[in-house]
Amino acid sequence: MLKMLLSRLATAIPSLIGVVIVTFMLTRLLPGDPAAYFAGLAASPQAIAEIRTKLGLDKSLPEQFVAYISDLLHGNLGNSLSTGQPVVAEIATRLPASGELTLAALILAVCIAIPLGVLAAVKQGTWIDHLCRIVTTAGVSLPVFFTGLLFAYVFYYLLQIAPAPTGRLDVFLSPPTHITGFYLIDSALTGNLETFWGALRQLALPAISMAIFSLAPLARMTRGSMLSVLGSDFIRTARASGLAPRTVVFTYAFRNAVLPVITTLGMVFSFLLGANVLVETVFAWPGIGLYAVNALITSDYAPVQGFVLTMALLYVALNLAIDCLYGLVDPRVRLDS
Amino acid sequence: MKRRSFIKTTAAGAAATAAPAIWSAAKAQARNETLLIVGESPPNSMDIHGVGANRPAYEVSWNTHDRLITYGVKKDANGNDHYDYTKLEPELATDWNVTPTSATFKLRRDAKFHDGTPITAKDVKWSFDRAVKVGGFPTFQMAAGSLQKPEQFVVVDDHTFRVDFIRADKLTLPDIGVPVPVIMNSELCKKHATAADPWAMEWCKNNHASGGAYKVERWQPGQEVVYARYDDWKNGPLPKVKRVIMRIIPSAGNRRALLERGDADLSFDLPSKDFSELRNSPKLTVIGTPIENAMMYLGMNVNQKPFDNVKVRQAVAWALPYQQIMDSVMFGQALPLFGGADNKFKGVYWPQKDGYKTDIAKAKALMAEAGFANGIETTLSFDLGLASTNEPLTVLIQESLAQIGIKTTINKIPGANWRGELLKKNMPMITNAFGGWLNYPEYFFYWCYHGQNAVFNTMGYKNPTMDALIDKARFTSGPEYEAAVKGFIDIAFEEVPRVPIFQPLLNVAMQKNVTGYRYWFHRQLDYRQLMKG
Numbered sequence: 001m002l003k004m005l006l007s008r009l010a011t012a013i014p015s016l017i018g019v020v021i022v023t024f025m026l027t028r029l030l031p032g033d034p035a036a037y038f039a040g041l042a043a044s045p046q047a048i049a050e051i052r053t054k055l056g057l058d059k060s061l062p063e064q065f066v067a068y069i070s071d072l073l074h075g076n077l078g079n080s081l082s083t084g085q086p087v088v089a090e091i092a093t094r095l096p097a098s099g100e101l102t103l104a105a106l107i108l109a110v111c112i113a114i115p116l117g118v119l120a121a122v123k124q125g126t127w128i129d130h131l132c133r134i135v136t137t138a139g140v141s142l143p144v145f146f147t148g149l150l151f152a153y154v155f156y157y158l159l160q161i162a163p164a165p166t167g168r169l170d171v172f173l174s175p176p177t178h179i180t181g182f183y184l185i186d187s188a189l190t191g192n193l194e195t196f197w198g199a200l201r202q203l204a205l206p207a208i209s210m211a212i213f214s215l216a217p218l219a220r221m222t223r224g225s226m227l228s229v230l231g232s233d234f235i236r237t238a239r240a241s242g243l244a245p246r247t248v249v250f251t252y253a254f255r256n257a258v259l260p261v262i263t264t265l266g267m268v269f270s271f272l273l274g275a276n277v278l279v280e281t282v283f284a285w286p287g288i289g290l291y292a293v294n295a296l297i298t299s300d301y302a303p304v305q306g307f308v309l310t311m312a313l314l315y316v317a318l319n320l321a322i323d324c325l326y327g328l329v330d331p332r333v334r335l336d337s
Numbered sequence: 338m339k340r341r342s343f344i345k346t347t348a349a350g351a352a353a354t355a356a357p358a359i360w361s362a363a364k365a366q367a368r369n370e371t372l373l374i375v376g377e378s379p380p381n382s383m384d385i386h387g388v389g390a391n392r393p394a395y396e397v398s399w400n401t402h403d404r405l406i407t408y409g410v411k412k413d414a415n416g417n418d419h420y421d422y423t424k425l426e427p428e429l430a431t432d433w434n435v436t437p438t439s440a441t442f443k444l445r446r447d448a449k450f451h452d453g454t455p456i457t458a459k460d461v462k463w464s465f466d467r468a469v470k471v472g473g474f475p476t477f478q479m480a481a482g483s484l485q486k487p488e489q490f491v492v493v494d495d496h497t498f499r500v501d502f503i504r505a506d507k508l509t510l511p512d513i514g515v516p517v518p519v520i521m522n523s524e525l526c527k528k529h530a531t532a533a534d535p536w537a538m539e540w541c542k543n544n545h546a547s548g549g550a551y552k553v554e555r556w557q558p559g560q561e562v563v564y565a566r567y568d569d570w571k572n573g574p575l576p577k578v579k580r581v582i583m584r585i586i587p588s589a590g591n592r593r594a595l596l597e598r599g600d601a602d603l604s605f606d607l608p609s610k611d612f613s614e615l616r617n618s619p620k621l622t623v624i625g626t627p628i629e630n631a632m633m634y635l636g637m638n639v640n641q642k643p644f645d646n647v648k649v650r651q652a653v654a655w656a657l658p659y660q661q662i663m664d665s666v667m668f669g670q671a672l673p674l675f676g677g678a679d680n681k682f683k684g685v686y687w688p689q690k691d692g693y694k695t696d697i698a699k700a701k702a703l704m705a706e707a708g709f710a711n712g713i714e715t716t717l718s719f720d721l722g723l724a725s726t727n728e729p730l731t732v733l734i735q736e737s738l739a740q741i742g743i744k745t746t747i748n749k750i751p752g753a754n755w756r757g758e759l760l761k762k763n764m765p766m767i768t769n770a771f772g773g774w775l776n777y778p779e780y781f782f783y784w785c786y787h788g789q790n791a792v793f794n795t796m797g798y799k800n801p802t803m804d805a806l807i808d809k810a811r812f813t814s815g816p817e818y819e820a821a822v823k824g825f826i827d828i829a830f831e832e833v834p835r836v837p838i839f840q841p842l843l844n845v846a847m848q849k850n851v852t853g854y855r856y857w858f859h860r861q862l863d864y865r866q867l868m869k870g
Contacts, residue, residue: 156598165588167586
């Protein structure tokens, strides 16, 4: 098992090196000029030249690359110009915000999508199957920012039951003591009920809008995969042997159908983590997607590179975790590898 | 199991959000004493001298630092408070004595920094030295008032500070009241300075060494800044509001919703359309102040065909759909800079109306005279960072110019590239806005029309006669000054390298119980005069 983990990790190294080089080159190829952008109001060519020297942008590309790599090896991703903070610190505070939102949305989505998909497959052609179809179609066709704006408008502005969309916490609450960076967990651990409740209220609307979007692929994948497994020979045999329908569906069929669902889950998770910029914008959620997009808009190189690198690392970790999960769910996969 | 119980709580939470929030009495009290401002962009530094410090960073600096002097206040045409650039008032300096060669400031004796250290003349010198030495924007702003060398700043004794002039410049004293020459705690800064970083730039980015009316209690970059009043502040009347929270809400729709629901107290950053609608709201006060020395304009590159021909430029000026722009782009939230009685100077103020208005027949005749009766093709560029105004504006201009045979392609340039493109000075036609801090016509012209060709002279316009007039206006006064201003304004209207369109308003929306709002030339919010309740 350990050997497998190590060999998997080793294969990730070349792709990481590739990511480092490509992000460095890409950010330099972007047409923007950060020095001109940050020179401020009274930008004379001289002021811009001074800023360019200060930022090290007057050096040649190979020199800049060597400086970047040596910083990277020291765990330094550089400083963001638009927020003035070290990128490492920024990502460390923003990743948990995105992580908390994405995980909450995903858990919610899984809890709805998987039972729905299983039921739709078992009772194919009945009302529940149609319901599944409607929910999934609606889920993919309603963009996240639309549901987000709609929710904010209806539940906050009109009905006044949701809290103001002002980020992770109400303005008058202080963030909990930093332990994991997940406000729900931190406030629960420190027994700060008011903050827990506040964080939960803030989390509800963005998490639900993201869950609606992500439950579509999960429910469809569960349904499809359950259908093909339910139609296979060993299920017929199990049924013929007189096993209880519950045992047939859950122990035999579901366990075999779950592999593609896990793959989709991994994809949806990584997609949500990086691509929930729109929800973050609507709900003023201080997440990593919003950070990266703002950095791109201002040609702020360091955060963009840091973001891509972090996401690459996350993908590697996620793929590894999913591979391990396969092995747990289906022993055949373990033997194959 | 854990997962299930979590889901249960989430579901219960979603269902129970209708229940009242668990506010303690202390919280409600805090709400009354706190001003919540919602904005679009966060500060990127706590140090106004820092590289690339942005506008929200100026706001932080303005409220947390003192300057030697500040500006007085007057009522504007609508009866709202407006800073008065003709009146300089004490801040850290209690009074000052100006001679032709120097200005001597007496400093307040009981003023202290936030850490309790008394503020003395050596702190003032250190801070001024820093502003002229660090380079970039602060140094350029200081130079605009002929404040250029550390030798100009002299510590006479602990509570007396002198500025020696290198030339007679009427902007020297006003420049000491702008956001740049802040007074910093020099001892505290020096503790964090290194050989490579003698001005403690690195430390000051995230920390304050100041003595202003507010202290930063918490700063979460990109999210919020929380201020607490500095109760021991001596350099002005103690502010009424005890706590100020500036929260970043990226979506404009939500900023408006927060205001309308009464959850936020004040916001600047809303689209013109929202402001024009909110003006009728019974719950909110909306104040719009014309931004001094600022205009939205159409610039033409005078170094390229066909805009090197003054007749073509005039034709464009006669063809713009001015009133349509006012109505359907700005929703009336701007002042017209067109349709004046004639195309001449109207007084020593800027911006002012020129004589152009929409007259397609006249424009066509000018095109024919210029030899372009068959039309021309060109591009019209704008900054995508300000798309909400620029996009409809350029579309209207495109339609209008088509009527006189100018076929334009609209070129949208991302915000990050805009400055770089402006610097190259090869875009044939652009729409852009510019505003200067110091409210003097020659200050605007120095940046925008002078042959020194600063980045804001986006047209690449060079005219020795005009340069001479601008230079003369900068260092003279009286009738000679007025003649110079008249001279360069007349040339600007006649030659129209840039066509003024409108003077934008600085709009702010706030709850009815928030009062004391004051317009400042730096267009950031001064928390010190605000009151709530």
